[in-house]
Amino acid sequence: MSSNAVVVEGLSKRYRIGAAHTDYTTLRDRLAGMFRRMGRAEKREIWALRDVNLEIPQGEALGLIGHNGAGKSTLLKILSRITEPTEGRALLHGRVASLLEVGTGFHPELTGRENIFLNGAILGMTRAEIRKNFDAIVAFSEVEKFLDTPVKHYSSGMYVRLAFAVAAHLTPEILLVDEVLAVGDIEFQRRCLGRMNEVARSGRTVVFVSHNLDSIERLCTKAVLMRRGTVEIFGPTRDVVAAYLARTERSAIIDLTAFSGRSGEGRAQIMGVELLSADGQQLLDSIPFGESFRVRMHYEAKERLSGASFGFGLLSEKGARIFITESFELGITYDLEPGTGKVECEIHSPNVVPGVYRLELWLSDIPGVRATDHLASVGEIEVTPGEADVRSIATLASGVRGFVYVDCAWGELSKGPGRQP
Amino acid sequence: MDSTRTLVIEPTPGWRALDLREVWAYRELLIIFAWRDLKVRYRQTLLGALWVMGQPLVSMLIFTLLFSRVAKLPVGTSVPYPVFVMAGILIWNFASSAVQKAGNSLIGAGYLISKVYFPRLVIPLSSVISDLADFAIAGLLLIPMMLWYGITPGPTVLLTPLLVALAAMLAIGIGLWVAALNVEYRDIRVVIPWVLQIAMYVTPVVYPLSALPERYRWIALANPMTGVVEGFRAALFGTPLPQLLLLISLAAAVFFLLTGAFYFRRMERLFADVL
Numbered sequence: 001m002s003s004n005a006v007v008v009e010g011l012s013k014r015y016r017i018g019a020a021h022t023d024y025t026t027l028r029d030r031l032a033g034m035f036r037r038m039g040r041a042e043k044r045e046i047w048a049l050r051d052v053n054l055e056i057p058q059g060e061a062l063g064l065i066g067h068n069g070a071g072k073s074t075l076l077k078i079l080s081r082i083t084e085p086t087e088g089r090a091l092l093h094g095r096v097a098s099l100l101e102v103g104t105g106f107h108p109e110l111t112g113r114e115n116i117f118l119n120g121a122i123l124g125m126t127r128a129e130i131r132k133n134f135d136a137i138v139a140f141s142e143v144e145k146f147l148d149t150p151v152k153h154y155s156s157g158m159y160v161r162l163a164f165a166v167a168a169h170l171t172p173e174i175l176l177v178d179e180v181l182a183v184g185d186i187e188f189q190r191r192c193l194g195r196m197n198e199v200a201r202s203g204r205t206v207v208f209v210s211h212n213l214d215s216i217e218r219l220c221t222k223a224v225l226m227r228r229g230t231v232e233i234f235g236p237t238r239d240v241v242a243a244y245l246a247r248t249e250r251s252a253i254i255d256l257t258a259f260s261g262r263s264g265e266g267r268a269q270i271m272g273v274e275l276l277s278a279d280g281q282q283l284l285d286s287i288p289f290g291e292s293f294r295v296r297m298h299y300e301a302k303e304r305l306s307g308a309s310f311g312f313g314l315l316s317e318k319g320a321r322i323f324i325t326e327s328f329e330l331g332i333t334y335d336l337e338p339g340t341g342k343v344e345c346e347i348h349s350p351n352v353v354p355g356v357y358r359l360e361l362w363l364s365d366i367p368g369v370r371a372t373d374h375l376a377s378v379g380e381i382e383v384t385p386g387e388a389d390v391r392s393i394a395t396l397a398s399g400v401r402g403f404v405y406v407d408c409a410w411g412e413l414s415k416g417p418g419r420q421p
Numbered sequence: 422m423d424s425t426r427t428l429v430i431e432p433t434p435g436w437r438a439l440d441l442r443e444v445w446a447y448r449e450l451l452i453i454f455a456w457r458d459l460k461v462r463y464r465q466t467l468l469g470a471l472w473v474m475g476q477p478l479v480s481m482l483i484f485t486l487l488f489s490r491v492a493k494l495p496v497g498t499s500v501p502y503p504v505f506v507m508a509g510i511l512i513w514n515f516a517s518s519a520v521q522k523a524g525n526s527l528i529g530a531g532y533l534i535s536k537v538y539f540p541r542l543v544i545p546l547s548s549v550i551s552d553l554a555d556f557a558i559a560g561l562l563l564i565p566m567m568l569w570y571g572i573t574p575g576p577t578v579l580l581t582p583l584l585v586a587l588a589a590m591l592a593i594g595i596g597l598w599v600a601a602l603n604v605e606y607r608d609i610r611v612v613i614p615w616v617l618q619i620a621m622y623v624t625p626v627v628y629p630l631s632a633l634p635e636r637y638r639w640i641a642l643a644n645p646m647t648g649v650v651e652g653f654r655a656a657l658f659g660t661p662l663p664q665l666l667l668l669i670s671l672a673a674a675v676f677f678l679l680t681g682a683f684y685f686r687r688m689e690r691l692f693a694d695v696l
Contacts (some may be wrong), residue, residue, distance in 0.1 A: 082535060085431065087432060089431035091427055092430070096428060104536045127449055260556065
């Protein structure tokens with residue numbers, strides 16, 4: 001038997017955007033299409049992974065790092081057999097378990113005890129294994145008093161602890177873990193990391209995706225830096241993390257000189273965009289939740305433009321507008337001379353929930369009527385949980401929670417009929 | 422631990438093998454999913470049972486009123502109409518709800534499909550198992566009714582589990598088709614209840630097959646549920662089994678089960694990307 005636990009050969013994954021994701025096909029559309037040969041929105045192809053080759057020796061703890069959209073999660077999903085590769089293959093020697101989320105399949109109406117069995121089975125444990133580990137799971141979770149309470153009554157901390165406790169007792173030979181440690185309080189995170197360390201040290205092979213470079217460095221002996229669906233560097237963790245950090249700074253600037261998706265006459269064009277901290281002193285590669293930041297746009301004018309207006313919008317990953325701002329609406333227009341220049345806009349504490357977003361940029365020569373340059377979807381911007389309350393953000397970022405966090409206050413229950421006279 | 426096993430992950434274009442051995446390996450998950458559904462449904466024991474029994478009870482009362490008071494059936498039934506219609510409604514409801522739940526099961530389990538691997542066939546299969554349990558509970562209604570009307574079941578009553586199994590096979594087969602189609606064409610889920618509603622009136626559920634004029638009999642013959650419903654009642658009440666109809670049902674069940682399972686496996690690779 002080979003000493004490699006995981007061998008990945010020429011693995012590629014293609015997604016078709018626009019077909020399945022934004023507006024799914026309906027039978028009605030399909031039938032209507034038979035009569036009118038009306039082409040639907042053109043499908044775009046995206047290679048989430050392109051020709052990835054990897055050999056992971058048995059007993060290795062490997063970290064996967066890279067920006068959002070670099071292909072880390074796609075690679076993990078293929079190795080977990082959740083989605084199929086388009087090309088290439090992967091060989092896994094030994095029993096595989098994957099943990100892409102803690103508490104997958106937890107049912108709120110069921111008790112803690114019942115959810116241990118349910119979640120354990122979903123993660124691939126047999127009933128006998130769960131029974132054997134039951135006491136250890138309960139002890140790790142520290143929720144013994146509430147074992148027979150439905151988990152809908154749990155605090156989010158208890159919920160996460162129980163969920164992680166089940167996952168922590170998986171004993172596969174190959175363990176695939178996606179960003180799951182970013183939940184719970186600091187103390188609990190430390191214990192989880194300790195547990196992961198034990199697993200890694202016990203001769204199991206672990207593939208670990210995280211944005212937390214700290215935990216990658218502590219847990220993994222080797223790391224892979226992924227970029228645009230390919231493996232860029234594979235080596236000792238320290239070197240790979242250093243290379244990643246060096247690269248991050250550069251990618252804070254989105255160069256648009258060669259951007260092809262623009263429309264408009266182009267009397268002046270937007271050539272680049274940068275994200276900066278609120279004081280304008282620091283380039284950002286991601287925006288911490290709730291914190292103010294600046295958008296700096298670089299332009300190049302071919303001729304003189306007077307009364308021009310800059311605008312931009314934040315888009316969801318799927319292209320829905322979350323907000324837009326345009327200078328002339330706020331009473332500000334610019335006179336552009338031929339040549340290059342830049343303009344900055346500060347965004348005050350945007351309550352956009354953590355996730356990945358895109359930018360829409362435009363420059364109007366006749367504000368409100370016509371854009372001379374319009375870039376419908378540019379770059380990739382990440383909003384990170386930052387230093388906000390970990391618990392509420394964990395809930396915010398997971399699932400379909402909308403895009404904006406709104407501070408709300410709930411009142412007390414009041415009994416009795418109708419409204420008071 | 423089976424450490425010598427090597428898992429090969431590669432694109433599998435076109436049709437795939439059913440790999441029932443793997444489904445078998447995940448039988449505990451199958452049971453636990455069904456158990457979860459039942460547990461949640463019967464968490465409040467009384468309400469759950471009331472719901473499962475109340476619905477056929479009300480239907481039975483409505484049809485009894487309709488056919489005994491308002492519009493008289495042209496042909497008599499082998500047993501008093503309330504028992505007759507109750508048996509029909511129970512087996513029909515089982516099959517129809519199994520088709521609907523299996524059909525929608527993947528959409529409901531989208532969050533699991535995108536996070537964890539297990540044979541996807543487990544999802545619709547487990548939904549049918551929990552329907553089977555519902556049917557068993559609602560089926561208890563037949564006991565007091567048969568006692569009340571003094572119907573003693575003959576030895577053929579032992580065949581009823583086989584007929585329920587036939588209904589389950591047919592429902593799973595159609596349910597698998599619906600489930601896989603549902604992922605690609607979301608409006609299927611709007612069409613299905615409507616189709617099932619019509620199918621109920623085309624199938625001799627609330628009237629006996631003999632009430633159908635001769636020239637419309639072919640509709641009943643072409644409908645695989647006819648054999649299931651008529652057969653279930655015949656076995657329960659000890660009347661002659663409709664052998665030809667049962668053969669047609671069995672052939673249809675095998676056909677839908679096989680094609681449905683293969684189609685499901687073929688579409689399976691898209692589930693995680695689409696859901």
